[in-house]
Amino acid sequence: xxxxxxxxxxxxxxxxxxxxxxxxxxxxxxxxxxxxxxxxxxxxxxxxxxxxxxxxxxxxxxxxxxxxxxxxxxxxxxxxxxxxxxxxxxxxxxxxxxxxxxxxxxxxxxxxxxxxxxxxxxxxxxxxxxxxxxxxxxxxxxxxxxxxxxxxxxxxxxxxxxxxxxxxxxxxxxxxxxxxxxxxxxxxxxxxxxxxxxxxxxxxxxxxxxxxxxxxxxxxxxxxxxxxxxxxxxxxxxxxxxxxxxxxxxxxxxxxxxxxxxxxxxxxxxxxxxxxxxxxxxxxxxxx
Numbered sequence: 242x243x244x245x246x247x248x249x250x251x252x253x254x255x256x257x258x259x260x261x262x263x264x265x266x267x268x269x270x271x272x273x274x275x276x277x278x279x280x281x282x283x284x285x286x287x288x289x290x291x292x293x294x295x296x297x298x299x300x301x302x303x304x305x306x307x308x309x310x311x312x313x314x315x316x317x318x319x320x321x322x323x324x325x326x327x328x329x330x331x332x333x334x335x336x337x338x339x340x341x342x343x344x345x346x347x348x349x350x351x352x353x354x355x356x357x358x359x360x361x362x363x364x365x366x367x368x369x370x371x372x373x374x375x376x377x378x379x380x381x382x383x384x385x386x387x388x389x390x391x392x393x394x395x396x397x398x399x400x401x402x403x404x405x406x407x408x409x410x411x412x413x414x415x416x417x418x419x420x421x422x423x424x425x426x427x428x429x430x431x432x433x434x435x436x437x438x439x440x441x442x443x444x445x446x447x448x449x450x451x452x453x454x455x456x457x458x459x460x461x462x463x464x465x466x467x468x469x470x471x472x473x474x475x476x477x478x479x480x481x482x483x484x485x486x487x488x489x490x491x492x493x494x495x496x497x498x499x500x501x502x503x504x505x506x507x508x509x510x511x512x513x514x515x516x517x518x519x520x521x522x523x524x525x526x527x528x529x
Contacts, residue, residue: 246309285375291381292374307324311529316355329350331525332373351369352526385432390434394440399440437454478514
């Protein structure tokens with residue numbers, strides 16, 4: 242059986258994208274390489290291959306967007322508007338609220354999309370399952386040994402403001418987990434935590450996969466709009482008011498513990514929605 246040609250965002254395989262990243266985000270990438278000693282990784286995007294291989298039961302290889310058979314994890318649907326080979330979408334999302342082009346020259350089959358906002362923009366709400374494939378992290382990577390600590394998974398762009406990032410972690414008593422490490426390492430740290438603070442969307446999603454209480458934050462760098470966060474969070478019934486770093490940093494320990502308690506209860510309440518999204522993704526994969 243031929244391998245699945247999967248597109249995911251990967252700078253190592255795209256010299257043009259890598260050059261642009263180094264021009265526009267040099268401080269973040271220098272910090273990422275020096276600190277994590279991994280070259281140009283983003284754990285959320287890199288999960289796509291391992292999850293797809295486990296779920297579809299086939300070898301998966303990276304493909305350029307226009308040649309891909311399948312897309313999964315990531316805010317990458319805008320890239321599917323360009324001419325290319327027929328492609329299936331399994332849990333991907335749009336990056337912004339702008340409606341996609343209607344007259345795309347590509348045959349796109351939607352098996353599942355990330356969330357309701359993406360489905361609305363595509364005009365397919367109610368027609369396909371919704372959920373991010375990262376929700377299957379626990380099923381794919383397994384259960385780690387619990388450490389019972391608090392961790393913070395920043396958005397990549399926040400690495401450019403290292404002092405601010407470390408000050409935040411010190412203030413809230415969190416251990417920093419870099420999103421540029423290998424996916425199995427990041428997933429293990431999230432799954433073993435007592436509480437996760439995360440400005441990384443896939444930090445939030447992996448925490449939900451493991452049922453770990455998560456406090457979602459909007460990146461203090463201002464690099465991301467809330468769209469993709471709200472797109473995903475609407476599926477699992479998560480609170481949709483993203484927290485602000487400054488508010489948490491200046492809050493009393495009592496107030497932070499109260500927020501953690503609230504998020505712990507919310508995690509329990511949304512377990513059925515998370516389970517339903519997982520089942521929907523697995524059912525959608527069987528239609529590939």
